[in-house]
Amino acid sequence: MSLSQKIKRYNKDFEYSYTLGVYPTIELLLHQPDKVEAMFFHSKGIKNQGIQKIKALCNEIGIEPMENDRMVDKLADRGNTYAIGIFQKFGTQLDQEENHLVLVHPSSMGNLGTIMRTMLGFGQNNLTLIEPAADAFDPKTIRSSMGGIFQLKVQTFAKFTDYWGSYRHHVIYPLMTNGSTSLPDVIFKKPYALVFGGEKSGLPDDFLQYGTSVRIPTSEAIDSLNLAQSVGISLYHSWIINN
Amino acid sequence: MSLSQKIKRYNKDFEYSYTLGVYPTIELLLHQPDKVEAMFFHSKGIKNQGIQKIKALCNEIGIEPMENDRMVDKLADRGNTYAIGIFQKFGTQLDQEENHLVLVHPSSMGNLGTIMRTMLGFGQNNLTLIEPAADAFDPKTIRSSMGGIFQLKVQTFAKFTDYWGSYRHHVIYPLMTNGSTSLPDVIFKKPYALVFGGEKSGLPDDFLQYGTSVRIPTSEAIDSLNLAQSVGISLYHSWIINN
Numbered sequence: 001m002s003l004s005q006k007i008k009r010y011n012k013d014f015e016y017s018y019t020l021g022v023y024p025t026i027e028l029l030l031h032q033p034d035k036v037e038a039m040f041f042h043s044k045g046i047k048n049q050g051i052q053k054i055k056a057l058c059n060e061i062g063i064e065p066m067e068n069d070r071m072v073d074k075l076a077d078r079g080n081t082y083a084i085g086i087f088q089k090f091g092t093q094l095d096q097e098e099n100h101l102v103l104v105h106p107s108s109m110g111n112l113g114t115i116m117r118t119m120l121g122f123g124q125n126n127l128t129l130i131e132p133a134a135d136a137f138d139p140k141t142i143r144s145s146m147g148g149i150f151q152l153k154v155q156t157f158a159k160f161t162d163y164w165g166s167y168r169h170h171v172i173y174p175l176m177t178n179g180s181t182s183l184p185d186v187i188f189k190k191p192y193a194l195v196f197g198g199e200k201s202g203l204p205d206d207f208l209q210y211g212t213s214v215r216i217p218t219s220e221a222i223d224s225l226n227l228a229q230s231v232g233i234s235l236y237h238s239w240i241i242n243n
Numbered sequence: 244m245s246l247s248q249k250i251k252r253y254n255k256d257f258e259y260s261y262t263l264g265v266y267p268t269i270e271l272l273l274h275q276p277d278k279v280e281a282m283f284f285h286s287k288g289i290k291n292q293g294i295q296k297i298k299a300l301c302n303e304i305g306i307e308p309m310e311n312d313r314m315v316d317k318l319a320d321r322g323n324t325y326a327i328g329i330f331q332k333f334g335t336q337l338d339q340e341e342n343h344l345v346l347v348h349p350s351s352m353g354n355l356g357t358i359m360r361t362m363l364g365f366g367q368n369n370l371t372l373i374e375p376a377a378d379a380f381d382p383k384t385i386r387s388s389m390g391g392i393f394q395l396k397v398q399t400f401a402k403f404t405d406y407w408g409s410y411r412h413h414v415i416y417p418l419m420t421n422g423s424t425s426l427p428d429v430i431f432k433k434p435y436a437l438v439f440g441g442e443k444s445g446l447p448d449d450f451l452q453y454g455t456s457v458r459i460p461t462s463e464a465i466d467s468l469n470l471a472q473s474v475g476i477s478l479y480h481s482w483i484i485n486n
Contacts (some may be wrong), residue, residue, distance in 0.1 A: 083469065110353070117468070118472050121464065123462045146465075151464060199246050217482075217483070221366075221394060222389075223365055226360060226361065227476040228357075228471070228472065229357065229471065229472070232472040232476055236479070236480075237479075239460075240460070
């Protein structure tokens with residue numbers, strides 16, 4: 001059986017995943033070249049500059065890109081997908097000395113991908129997911145991250161306390177609408193972990209016991225901000241005050 | 244022909260739109276009661292507390308909510324929608340003295356709704372859309388805004404210069420990846436307009452000629468932030484320094 005016959009539409013139990021589209025595929029090749037297993041492109045994209053770049057990068061790492069319209073159409077869930085890169089999923093330990101972002105039960109792959117990209121923009125490369133959580137390696141998450149996932153360390157834990165036990169030196173800052181300190185007043189002690197709850201209800205009140213709880217000051221016109229907005233604002237703020 | 248037969252799935256040319264779900268429907272009733280034309284609920288939601296609140300609010304404004312499972316199922320694009328409020332779309336002039344947010348060709352309804360909600364959180368109630376733009380009144384935008392649109396003034400213009408001609412006193416701050424001033428260093432002069440380009444390519448370079456162009460300082464790991472992230476960060480920052 002050929003490789004092309006074995007590859008199926010993504011399921012989270014697979015040991016591999018894939019990039020959809022030229023941009024995230026280039027990011028895969030640039031940042032995780034040793035995880036690449038196969039590369040497919042569509043005949044429609046043959047003149048696309050990105051495809052030329054993908055071919056050159058594949059050449060450097062000794063992978064032969066294959067023109068295979070059927071495979072691309074099978075895996076892509078929208079038209080105009082020119083490239084698909086199959087790669088082996090990777091798990092990583094986080095850096096003990098760097099700051100972390102911890103997401104407790106995030107449910108939206110779109111939000112998760114957006115957050116990954118924003119992390120990179122604000123110099124943050126260590127992401128923890130507490131399960132159940134949206135799948136970091138789903139092709140939809142990867143696309144939403146614009147391939148940002150390939151520059152991140154991502155580690156998943158079953159419980160927050162398991163994370164906490166593994167990274168005891170991190171100062172915990174849970175972001176909560178009833179947090180004790182307003183974001184602009186927080187003095188962050190490094191290395192720290194910014195902790196956020198899921199889209200529906202945020203963090204439960206027992207997180208008030210960890211470290212210093214933080215609230216983003218908003219008007220009373222809304223109950224809470226969208227998760228990705230809260231994360232983006234917090235990452236921006238901590239980046240600015242540390243730079 | 245009864246009202247129920249006339250109401251169709253949303254199309255942007257309609258003079259009416261509708262809320263999908265309990266939360267945005269309550270926001271509609273609270274903030275734009277005189278625009279409400281009809282109210283439908285699903286028999287499955289009859290014990291839902293939100294439906295009880297909707298009935299009480301309808302009673303106050305003299306609207307009779309109708310149990311109509313077929314209508315709710317016809318208009319809703321996902322299950323578990325318990326309430327739908329039909330309302331007349333409204334256009335509004337912006338406040339001459341208040342700060343504005345200007346979005347030039349935003350294309351994602353999800354982003355637009357998220358931005359609306361974040362605006363409210365940071366005390367910003369005046370939104371301008373430069374066409375072509377995602378439809379502010381599409382039920383998907385309304386749902387993504389969690390009904391936030393009902394507390395906003397929204398005005399649409401065909402061109403940025405049309406907006407500029409109408410609000411000449413506003414100091415223009417275009418947000419651009421090559422902006423001249425870093426966001427933390429900007430001294431905002433009121434009333435101001437924060438101006439953002441669309442998801443794909445941001446603002447074109449001719450916006451550098453307007454007012455003071457602003458960049459959000461990011462690492463070099465990414466080309467640009469997601470639109471909703473850029474807007475959220477900018478609104479947070481300007482809210483914090485003015486409060």
